[in-house]
Amino acid sequence: MALLRLEIEGDIFQDQATLEKFSRDASSYKILPRLVIAPKSEDDICKIVKSAINDGLHITCRSGGSGLSGSAIGKDIILDFKRYFNRVLQIGEKTIVQPGTILDDFLHDMESYGLMLPVIPSSSASCALGGNIGTRSTGPGTARYGTIDEFVTSIRFVSSNGEVIDTDETLPSYLEEGIRRIRAKFLDDSASLEIIQNRPYIAGGYNLKALSRYLDPAQIVTHLLVGSVGTLGIITEIRLRLISRQTAKATFVAHFKNFDHLIEAADELKKLNPSALEFTDASCSKHVKGKLLNMSDSAHSGTLIVEFDNSQQQVDYGRELLKNYDLLKIWEIHAGDKNEAILRNERKQLLPSLWKFARENNLFMPSIIDDIAIHLKDFSKVHREISILMKHLGQDISFFGHLGFGSVHAHPYFNRMDSNLNQKIAIVSSGTFEILKKYKGTLVGAHNAGRSCSIYLKEELGKAFKYMEMIKTLFDPDNLLNPGTVFNTAPIYEQMMFSM
Template sequence: MPPVTRYAVHPIAERLARELDGDVRFDPMTRELFSTDASNYRIVPTGVVFPKHDDDVRRIVDLTARDQIALLPRGGGTSLAGQAVGEAVVIDFSKYMNRVLDVNIEEAWARVQPGVVLDNFNSFLQSTGFMFGPDVSPSAQATLGGMVGNNSCGSRSIRYGKMVDHVLELRGVLESGSAFTFGQLSDDGLAASLRRDDELARIIHAVNDLAVTHHEEIDKRFPKIQRRVAGYNLDELGLRNGFNLAGLLVGSEGTLAVNTEARVQLVRKPAHAVLGVCHFDTFSDSMHASAPITALAPHAIELSDKLLIDLARASAIHRDKLHFVHGNPEALLIVEFAGETFEQLMKKLDELSTLMGDLGYGDNVVRVIEPVQCADVWTVRKAGLGLFGSVKGDAKPVAFVEDTAVAPEQLPAFTAAFREVLDRHNVRAAFYGHASVGCLHVRPMLDLRKADGVRKYRAIAEEITELALKFGGTHSGEHGEGLARSEFNQQVFGETLYAAFREVKTAFDPHGRMNPGKKVDAPPMDENLRYGAIYAELIQTLAGGSTLDEETAGALAKRLEAARAQVHADGLPQGRQRQRAR
């Protein structure tokens, strides 16, 4: 029996420790470590458990049911919207349930546990000639289970789509404790499932009825763009040659069930990849150029604005990697072409240069051919999250409206209107992200330790959500809703579909235990902030409880904030995790 520390604060801790083979941690330090993710939010969990196998997961669900304790499945903690924090027993899969269980090269799929880290998964696949399509920036920390829960995408989603496009089957445990396997059902299979008299049949019946009843509203309210992860995926049911509830669980942020295994589709790894880095004198020019570039069938079109370039130049770690930046551009579009022959890709770069000339931008393409140099480009691009934390001053680029998505051809007008909103609030912002699919990560610079910063946090969120809808887009294109955006789901989808989402939640989770407060019935987005307007009071408390004066205590707190940002900037991995194949 794993030991429980003497700091255990909840009766469930002893019961879990007696029954589980995995670890049980309810001590103050562990709870504090798991009170945050990569977002702006902080909620101290009830405790943390690290299951070793599926039976542990079932025991966790059963034992916590007696006292109606909430559960929160968690991956690498890279969530930017607060999906992975809550007053619940956190189930962390990264320590033990992190294996690749099977790989079928002939049919191009793999079975994985939820704790498998994306980089480790692709390393495991390296000798097979296959890889996993979605490629999120925090790939050294992000787990496949977290990516399933978030419906993650990545830089190459114009080619590989979202996580829902790659999940074939999910296994796990429902809130009741029942095991499930959700995969593709034919029409006959669906009919047979609906004739059964059990919990799974009830769920299938309820969800199928909702999808059929509200199909017109779904068609009306779900945006017609490639990037949308908000709400529950009622639009996915029946789209892929059969009814598959796995598609509904993808992107559900742990609010419907606990997934313990996924069967995922693999893609062929291209033999070669090259980059054309387009330089622009104005940000507006880069937005006008992005949609025409999509006609060249690139694998990625990534935007980096001047702030990111300047921060990378100021970084001792990254400045030597900026060989692809010539002069002092206001914006870059990093265009990747990938394929089986190098000659084919060189022709693509020629086409890109010709297109830029035809659009009036002249000879603005820097070619990056060597794999090592291409890796430098992607390293700098992925470092954006951490580099933004190194901005000098109290206001930092904050993630909360960083996930809007519109059709690529709408980007020039949309970003201009976005800037008008920021100007009205006298706020600067960093712009970067996936221009190829119209999903830009805009980070307004706010100080969330002050009341004025928190006020602008809400006001800007409300205006930008409305703006995204006006342009036929979404408030959440890849990072999910969590605590930052769930509040707006009723506004985004309307009362009818929001009520349907609640019915989906009830069908799977009748007692509301699965990661409550996300997707539906969420708290206000300006509550539970990591810092918030009481930050100054916390600094006074720190100073009062130590030999530090208030100024020194405040400086220490800022150093700690900067250190956290630097970890992201340096791309330090969590540590190599063992993986085995059967």
Template sequence: MLLKEKIDEFKKKIEGDVLIERFWREVYSTDASIYKFVPELIVLPKTKQDIQKTIKFARENKLDITCRTAGTSLAGTAVGKGIILDFTRYFDQILEIGPDYVKTQPAVIYDDLQAKLAEKGLFLPPVPASSRACMIGGNVATKACGGGAVKYGTLDDFMLAIEFIDADGDIVNTETGQGVEKFKQKLEDLRQRILNDKKTMAILNRRMDVQDASTYNIFAFDRYSNTNELIAHLMMGSIGTLGIFTEIKLKAVPKPTEKPVSWAVYLADLYQVDNFIKEVKRLGCSAVELVDRVSLDLTRNCFPALGIPTEAEAMIIVQFDEKIEQTLKEFENSLKNFKLVGEAVKDPVKMEKFWEVRKCLLPLTAKFSATTKPLVSVDDVGVRVKDIPDLLQDLRKIFKDLNIKVALYGHAGTGTIHIDPVIEASTKEHVKIIKKIADKVYEAVFKYDGTIATEHGGGRCRSMYLEKEWGKEVYKYLLEIKQIFDPDDILNPNTMFNTDKSKIYDNVKIPIKPLGPEEWPCMECAYCQSKCPAWITAKKGETGPKQFKNLIRYRVLNVKDNDPEILEMEKQIKTCILCGNCTKVCETIVGAKLKEFNENWREGKVRE
């Protein structure tokens, strides 16, 4: 534990804010993953100089640094034992919108950025399902994409330039060239060795058609000879382990003039998925989503009014955003070539509901029981589209044999399958089974030469499987990339690589004691965050519905009545004005009632 005198001295040196109280550290100890690490302190930098001073302070005190924006990481990359660098208070500005680009700071919510781009007739196509909550810095760090990748590509395809502060505290800007020279020779040497390594190039060429975000963007060595471009694309998917982002420049494209139209169909034959996707790709679809039979069962139970047939093997949602009238006629005509259950769903109101359900399938898994939670440690696998049916069959069998319920769905156009097993979370009963699940799931994925992550990035729950995915030769090059940018491993250690030899179930936040039906369903997805007046007033950061919930849990379960921080902690909880916006947002998701949970606590109804 750091001496208070050292922290007080550091506080005087920066313009931003420093949080050291134990209850603040508790708030930042979790993200949306299964992991928990209580940090030493939290820094909310106001300037780039603050970040540089934080790096100096971290080095002097042998602390590591974890960057954080929305805190919605599913792989444990927004938590750490050292310093949490929270950008949400001061690095939340859109800096410039040009005719075909946008320059932004990292803590801008994806949907907010889209809204500003729309005013200029532009948009950023790779839209993650969590766009209402996730932030651009995290999207770049995880190489995010969403359903639009089937037509427009991943966020990597839109990277133009990036400014970051490296592990030495130096500013690097790939647009101006500032700070690039120090990495140029080492990267060029590495690039030549990779390109001349026939075995490695054979692996990369073979895997070009698998959308991958499991590790560093090693494909960039083959695609970019310019060092500035290479560095920018290496930052994509680096999960905060190579540099600290301060400015990001992305390509923006003209917004389609027609309003996108979606239809849904129910397939009776899972093995028609490949041909179906080939057909809608030929027609220029802008999204194609798959919801597997097991997820349809969950959706049917939660939303019976949707009329989902029991015979369907999968539901596929298809979206078109140009030449719509002509394309829909051709699409409808092509449906006779497939075995469908019932008629295509065309009603716009119903389709809006289907899209909402699809985007909320992960939180919906919280509805299985009063003591279970979805396990998000194997959530983001990918294979070639042709292998989707076989992988789904394998996954169904794995979870049937384990007697574990699961939700299976994903961006079928790019081969992404999201996997959300439901485990007992109120006891330690299922902690050890986390490894068994991962072993079996990844064994199935590797059978099809697939990947452990397609858009959620690498992280603590994947690092122990990274070498198996890529092989020793490629893995060696990945380690070298880290060595070039951060040889002392102070930037988000033990996330990309399992350097501390952790087991996948080490440092998990399970078991979790339920404190009532109002708070238990909360998945910390942060979908309600931007509607919270307290969050907006506080300039984001540490305040908001999920933070209030976690503070109440900490107050009830861990804090003694003589704790000196009680008054300040309870004052913070009461910055919630009980407006109920969080409850309203969650009505169509999992039904958490965090406003009512806060009310119950104030009335003394929440007890251990």
């Protein structure tokens, strides 16, 4: 392997312990790479790309490694950005950050400037900006502020032929012309346009909406890279537009007796433009440990969390609205209250609490239908139908998610010892896909396309899928970058680790 003789400033690892460490992300998959390389400069990355082409090896980028869809692991080279590409280069009107910067570190730096990024995934202690851009991450604030895509102004990246491209500068002519050509075709194809416009707000796959939203090819390239899970380019610098710091005025945590009432209330509360609108179902609330979100009363059906960062009037309307419902308990939490930090922590602990419950009960909880995106109006039906599917299979399931932007995290539990485990996983996945098809929903939402959900994208996007293929061919004709993710067709249980 010529790559091993490559002279770079960064580090090349081939020892078993490092390979093992990078064989997992936060998904249920495991793939042992051949090499892990921590580049120190763009020049390193260009050399690595050219050498990988010569050696016939593929490259998978990795920042925080907290991805849930199995898109930050791969069989050849893992590029680790966390080790050296982890600096905030500039904060202000234009904010520039390197991809391996841990999100919490970045948020901390921003505080003293009175600025904020209002879209913060619950994994902020472990995820990094490169992966946030790679997946087009969301956070509770997406309800009001959109996904991270809204805050990206330009990107610098290394292309699949080892060239540095900056969307703040002139694009190479092949890319500029290619984007113009694909855009013109797409805008002329009303059937595909309609498919894309009708998808739920956070639906993943390549960001085809960028083709109609922007005119400038450089802008289109920027926003296609957002959510491309490392399959279009290797991101080395991210430029962001931050907003001035807002604090939540009040948050309500309302434990409902009736789930339909919870949905009805969410629908009304959404009209008040809250900065977060989340829910947990009864099964999830039972497993979450803590003071505010935990609830194990048999009369409980679900919990609504609604946060307002706009006016006191909205808070008052929210309070009045919730008074109309038969609640088991309601908390009202104000900025600076002790409960504010407790709630923040409990919200971050939702998924880890479910993992803990599964581990303690020897259950397998793979992330296979954890990233549903649907239209809010269909949420009740989707929740009910998936619950019935699980009941038929004799499996338990917990739900939580973000009603504010149609994101549902559904977490089924399986018996590890089940001899039909593969089959059951496939049934839950395809059965959920069939349910979502009726409502124009998707299994590829906030965590974006990876090994656990990409197989459905082709059917889901129909005619519009060919634009994803055209874009991939334009950016990466030889499929150097992160194969097995966006265009993956392998059964979803392949390379899944049943023991955690």
